Amino acid sequence: QQQVKQSPQSLIVQKGGISIINCAYENTAFDYFPWYQQFPGKGPALLIAIRPDVSEKKEGRFTISFNKSAKQFSLHIMDSQPGDSATYFCAATYDTGGFKTIFGAGTRLFVKA
Amino acid sequence: NAGVTQTPKFRVLKTGQSMTLLCAQDMNHEYMYWYRQDPGMGLRLIHYSVGEGTTAKGEVPDGYNVSRLKKQNFLLGLESAAPSQTSVYFCASSPLGTPDTQYFGPGTRLTVL
Numbered sequence: 001q002q003q004v005k006q007s008p009q010s011l012i013v014q015k016g017g018i019s020i021i022n023c024a025y026e027n028t029a030f031d032y033f034p035w036y037q038q039f040p041g042k043g044p045a046l047l048i049a050i051r052p053d054v055s056e057k058k059e060g061r062f063t064i065s066f067n068k069s070a071k072q073f074s075l076h077i078m079d080s081q082p083g084d085s086a087t088y089f090c091a092a093t094y095d096t097g098g099f100k101t102i103f104g105a106g107t108r109l110f111v112k113a
Numbered sequence: 114n115a116g117v118t119q120t121p122k123f124r125v126l127k128t129g130q131s132m133t134l135l136c137a138q139d140m141n142h143e144y145m146y147w148y149r150q151d152p153g154m155g156l157r158l159i160h161y162s163v164g165e166g167t168t169a170k171g172e173v174p175d176g177y178n179v180s181r182l183k184k185q186n187f188l189l190g191l192e193s194a195a196p197s198q199t200s201v202y203f204c205a206s207s208p209l210g211t212p213d214t215q216y217f218g219p220g221t222r223l224t225v226l
Contacts, residue, residue, distance in 0.1 A: 009153070032213040043117075043203050043217030044156070089155055093213040099144060100171065101215065103155035 004092050006104025013111050019077040021107045023090035026071065030092035034101075035064065035075050038087045047088070048075070080111045115139050117218035119204050125224045126194045134189040134221050136204030142216070143209040145187040146171075147179060149200040150220070156203060162187055194225045 006023045013019045023033075034049035050057045050064045050073065057064045063076040077084055090104040120135040136145065143164050148156040148171075158171030160179040168179045176198060178190045187206075191198060201222050205215040 004155075006155075034213070034215075036217075041219075043205075043219050045217065046214055049214070095212075099207065099212045100158060100161070101146075101213070102172075103148075103157070105153055105155045 029094045032093040119218040138206040142206035144207040146205040
């Protein structure tokens with residue numbers, strides 16, 4: 001299975017709160033799990049990424065938690081700010097001689113001031 | 114550095130017309146990709162290239178052709194456009210050293226009537 005399932009579709013969080021987005025995958029060949037952030041009218045931009053040999057990675061207010069046995073990973077945004085309002089995509093990548101990336105459907109985050 | 118650029122930004126076609134979307138990158142990246150983004154479906158890989166003169170099919174290649182005659186350019190062609198190809202098209206590139214880290218262009222919004 002190639003799918004990456006992402007939830008929720010949309011999320012509203014108060015300023016200063018924690019935003020949590022979850023993803024699940026099936027294919028154990030995936031070996032890189034990036035999160036992309038996309039603002040309206042722009043292309044996606046890499047936010048943070050993790051490899052399956054690590055259970056957590058933190059960069060500033062953004063943390064990925066990874067559960068290899070459950071085949072799940074999540075993005076936590078601490079102290080959410082209005083400027084974080086964007087669409088977030090989880091993804092999973094595997095090497096087939098070229099690096100194929102399968103994206104989740106996206107989560108539209110709105111942070112209320 | 115301009116990064117990844119896409120031409121045109123917007124286009125309206127009639128069913129059956131043909132067109133070519135141009136992607137250019139000035140980062141000397143080996144890998145290049147074409148995605149389409151549709152509401153609620155994330156990004157889906159159309160075709161990709163692992164180097165000059167090479168191309169390969171992604172998840173949704175039907176109705177599209179690609180060429181990579183120069184390392185810095187990746188062209189996406191629609192020979193006979195259909196309304197189902199109405200979408201936002203994103204090009205991306207990634208370097209040889211970290212091929213799973215993709216840099217995206219700003220997108221081309223295509224409407225087929």
